[in-house]
Amino acid sequence: MAENKLPPRHIILMGPPGSGKGTQSAILSEKLGINTYSAGELLREATLSGTREGKAIKKLIDKGNLVPAKYIVNRIKEKLMEPENLKGYILDGFPRTLDQAKVFEKMQKKSYFQKNNLCVDLVILLQVPDDYVIERIIGRSQCANCGTLYHEKYKPTKVFGVCDACGGKEFTRRADDTYETVVSRLRNYRSVTAPVIPYYEEKGLLVCVDGTGPIDVVSEKIRKIVGY
Ligand SMILES: [Zn+2]
Structure with missing residues (x-):
C-alpha cells in the first residue's frame, strides 16, 4: 500500500x-x-523585449487579437527550463484556453520535461460564485500614497478614509474594476477558460478548493492538498 509518491x-x-x-x-x-x-x-x-517574437506579440495585443497558444507556451517553456525551476513551479492563470492546455501538454512530452519530472502534477481550481467575485472586485481600492490594498467590506481602513499604513487620505480604484467589466470578464472566463477544467479532471489532476472566505483559511486548505 505504501506509495512513495512525491508531493506535487x-x-x-x-x-x-x-x-x-x-x-x-x-x-x-x-x-x-x-x-x-x-x-x-x-x-x-x-512585448518589452524587442525581439521579433516580442514585436509580433505586441502587434497582436495592440490589435486586440488573441495571442496564439504556441507563443505563450514557448515563453513558459523557456522559463520552466531555467535550472532554478527544476525544483518546481506554479502557473498562475495559465492555461487560459483549452488550446493552450493542449499545446502545453504536448510540450511536456519533450524529453527534458520527462527526464526531469517537470510535468504538471496538480491543478487547483479556486471556486467562487459570480456574485462573490463581483462584490470582491468592485469594493477594491488602493492607497494613492503607499499602495496598500483595501476592500470596503473585507479589509476596510481602521479609521474611515485614512490609510492604516501611512495615514494617506487619497484612494484610487482600478479603472477596469467596474460592474460591467467584471461581468464581461466572468462571461469570458466561463466560455473560454472553463473548458480547461474537465480537461484536467479527466487526467486526474484537478482538485477543487472553496475560494470564498479569508485568505488564510483558503491558503490552509491549499496547504493540506499540496503538503508542506
Ligand atoms: Zn497608505
Whole structure:
C-alpha cells in the first residue's frame, strides 16, 4: 500500500478573475520556495523585449487579437527550463484556453520535461460564485500614497478614509474594476477558460478548493492538498 509518491510541486492554479489565485500563488510560492509565472506577465515581458517574437506579440495585443497558444507556451517553456525551476513551479492563470492546455501538454512530452519530472502534477481550481467575485472586485481600492490594498467590506481602513499604513487620505480604484467589466470578464472566463477544467479532471489532476472566505483559511486548505 505504501506509495512513495512525491508531493506535487508542478502546480497550476486556476479560478475566475477575483478568485484570489494571484494572492494564493504568491503564498504558495513563498512557502515552497518555487517560482510563480503568470501568462499575462510573461507576455508583457515579451512585448518589452524587442525581439521579433516580442514585436509580433505586441502587434497582436495592440490589435486586440488573441495571442496564439504556441507563443505563450514557448515563453513558459523557456522559463520552466531555467535550472532554478527544476525544483518546481506554479502557473498562475495559465492555461487560459483549452488550446493552450493542449499545446502545453504536448510540450511536456519533450524529453527534458520527462527526464526531469517537470510535468504538471496538480491543478487547483479556486471556486467562487459570480456574485462573490463581483462584490470582491468592485469594493477594491488602493492607497494613492503607499499602495496598500483595501476592500470596503473585507479589509476596510481602521479609521474611515485614512490609510492604516501611512495615514494617506487619497484612494484610487482600478479603472477596469467596474460592474460591467467584471461581468464581461466572468462571461469570458466561463466560455473560454472553463473548458480547461474537465480537461484536467479527466487526467486526474484537478482538485477543487472553496475560494470564498479569508485568505488564510483558503491558503490552509491549499496547504493540506499540496503538503508542506
Ligand atoms: Zn497608505
